[in-house]
Amino acid sequence: MARLTSREALERLRAEIVGRRDPGRKAVAVCAGTGCVAYGSVKLTEAFRGEAERLGMDVEVRPTGCHGFCERGPLVVVYPQKIFYQRVQVKDVGEVLERTVGKGEVIERLQYTDPVSGERATYEEEVPFYRHQMRLILGSNGQIDPTSIEDYIGIGGYTALSKALFEMSREEVLEEVLAANLRGRGGGGFPAGVKWKGCKEAEGTPKYVICNADEGDPGAFMDRSVMEGNPHSVIEGMVIGAYTIGSEQGYIYIRNEYPLALQRLRIALESAREHGLLGRDILGSGLDFDIRVNRGGGAFVCGESSALMLSIEGEVGEPRAKHIHMVEAGLFNKPTNLNNVETWANVPHIVNRGSGWFCSIGTEGSKGTKIFSLVGKVNNTGLVEVPMGITLRDIVYKIGGGIPGGGKFKAVQTGGPSGGCLPEGLLDLPVDFDELTRAGSMMGSGGMIVMDGATCMVDVAKYFLDFLRFESCGKCVTCREGLKRLWEITDRITRGEGREGDLELIEELSECVAEASLCALGGTAPNPVLSTVKHFRGEYEAHIREKKCPAGVCKDLIRFSIDGEKCTGCMVCKKKCPSDAIIGEKKKVHVIDQSKCIKCRVCYEACPKKWAAVVIS
């Protein structure tokens, strides 16, 4: 493959690729994001290929990036009609090929059926999960094989780079990014254009651009899916950034726990280099820029920009005070611009379509779209990309499909360990950097965990404190000792050893940790516990004063027993109990031996719903 040494060469290649592709061509796109791979989509892809060959069918089988509707994987889209199938198994392959690919027939059982209305969706846009989204960044995932640069070029990839290099000056690109008010998608929400400007104008060479792919928030996988599904979009963004800032060396710092994303990134970088879109004299423009991949060592704190840069330098990832900004002295003490994966992926869109278009989406202070990982007690879990300004209620109900099992919404946690829990009363808050912060939470990197009545908010606070106190770098006293003590207090509360004054102490200590810590990890760490104390104070007080856990979660405060009136003696729970704690015979009422019960909930889950004889009190 010859290197593309001019923009004309790129356009010629693009035309050739598009010309080769018949839009009416039959194809089966199988989602190959990590979630669907875990469901067996690799085997599914092989099965499709094998069966198609056996049937002598001329159909392209294309593994693609994450489609986002992880709840319903493995996902398959049949082209050219774009018929959407969910929960496709290997046993369905033959039928899909014969009926849908071959004859255009829709297989009902593989369609998405709305649990409430019973409506079936034929095409992706009809699925309520997708209908309310605006998939600017993730939308391409389904159309391309992430390991094929030609697929990316075929859908318009690297047009923005070509435009920036040959039609725009560095100042003009900067103006666009500034005007678009692209705010950091990694959690900080800091205007990317301001960072770029600071770095461009800083004194010193060489200058570095970094992609923060350390995505450490528990339950967050937005960046993972962008990198797995469309790695070239990130690369293109970085090259445009490097051109604007004046950098020749870039880094992608990716957490080692993302092997698939790492693999796809490496393939993409190599093919970009082969095509002259990375490396020396990019597209014959004279720009030299290459990207090196650094892997993280498993520390959440290395997602903090100064710690990340130290980690690249080979030092211990401890953040430093940022009175001198990273754009002036960052990596190796040189001007460095760091942005999140999703932020970089937005750049080509802004360059192609202009800041005016970007600003038409979103709210006054938060422009564009944001990808959220919607998880927890919600029907439709997965990745959603929505315009800023959509309400939390719409995300949870219209896209998420509400709480499963007809449960009641209790809270939504946004922003990962740096964010807070918002109760039902705040569901009409728009998704917006400043609004969420004002409400005591944070946009964060996009984690969104939905909770129902079976979630104990004290337990949630304890969970996040436990995560953070171990992930804290341990340098500053407030974060290291403060989080430890906050955890101790919430732990005592969950074990029924809460005391009067604990909540006041939590508030006092949290204030100090938030105000006096060195970096944002400590600065935002009290958010989960503070927001839950604020919005669910009654639940805390029940734990402290009555030694009760209303949600039935805290093991020391709950008791499992069997309602004699409902139990039919079916023996199911007895068989499943891991500690032999259930006494009973067939057709006779069972009893739980409290001395052996480990409160694992297996009996509660196992008892058939029609009897629901296990009671938590």
Add this chain to the structure above:
Amino acid sequence: MAGVKYTVMGQEHEAERGASLLGELRKHGYVVPSLCYHESLTAYGACRLCLVEVRKGKRERLTTSCNYPVQEGIDVLLDTPKVARNRRMVLELLLAQAPGASQPLQALARRYGVKSVRFPAKDDEACILCGLCVRVCSEGIRAHALTFSGRGDRKKLGTPYSEPGVCVGCGSCAHVCPTDAISVEHDDRTRRMWGQSFELARCATCGASTMPVAQIDHVVSSTRLSRSYFELCDECRRHQSVERFNTVMGR
């Protein structure tokens, strides 16, 4: 010298741009507590005791002063209510973390109004993880014998892999430690620290113990001093220089 003008509670001062605010405040006699700051080592910002409020333009922020570079036009506020309450809480956390360091911490706690320690303090730990020993060993002495291992509340101080290693026995770590957490034992001929026993060199004339042999090795390899400098103790070297002088002067 690039001088910048700044104020401390309205009082004007001048400093070199980028100088440590804490260093400058102390030069002018202001009292700001700290435990992890040492004038000759890079600021670390671990203990959080040197908090001040800095007003810059319209922004006011609480910050540690040791690692805050002095800038033109800032106004520094000491001992504001925000500073005071954060400092009290920090001291309370320190007392709970290091009950074995009570002596220096108690004095600070009394001074800054810590009423009680509301967190359980279990053992006899004295180390407050301030990092001074690590920094003096790596930046000053350059023996790189000490390090932090672990993270968060499991962070620990010690030699790499907790094994005796490249320590030269100079004892600077013990000197800079603000809570006397590092033990150095001496007898006539050896010094013991960090699980290592260091043989002390002896003066060739009077036999007095001078420095650990390992430290001599280290200084010889890292400076231009030859080993001959270390043969005599300072007293005998003075004798020797007097002898030489007298010989030269024919006395």
Add this chain to the structure above:
Amino acid sequence: MTRRLLVTPSRCTGCRSCEIACAFSHPGRGGKPGRSAIRTFLRVTTDARTISRSSARAAERTPDVGTPVVCLQCDTAACVEVCPTRALVRDEVTGAIIVRDSRCVRCRTCVSACPFGNVAFDTGSDKVVKCDLCNGEPRCAQFCPTRTLQYI
């Protein structure tokens, strides 16, 4: 022009007032007199040999038998060069090489570095001891009865 401490050993009677003056003007632990930075060595003449000894019990005490040794404030000082924390610096006003105690980490490399043994360490007060010219008013010179020590 920086003043210097001039030592004229031929005038020294070995009275050691200089040592007392230095010790008292640089208190050690608990306010007690510290270790002196200047040391006077006495020559004792026995037989035909001349040996210098700091013992006070000299066989014969005559003028011209003492040799005060004090920091030479070297232009290219070895102690300054080896200090790992730049605690030893030249004072701009007096020209003396002084110890900035807040920077000193007590590694004692300077004690070994001085070829003349003019840097010492006082374990009692845990401090490096060397002549600082008393900030421009050297006490030893003030108290020297024979003008052996002069600050010129």
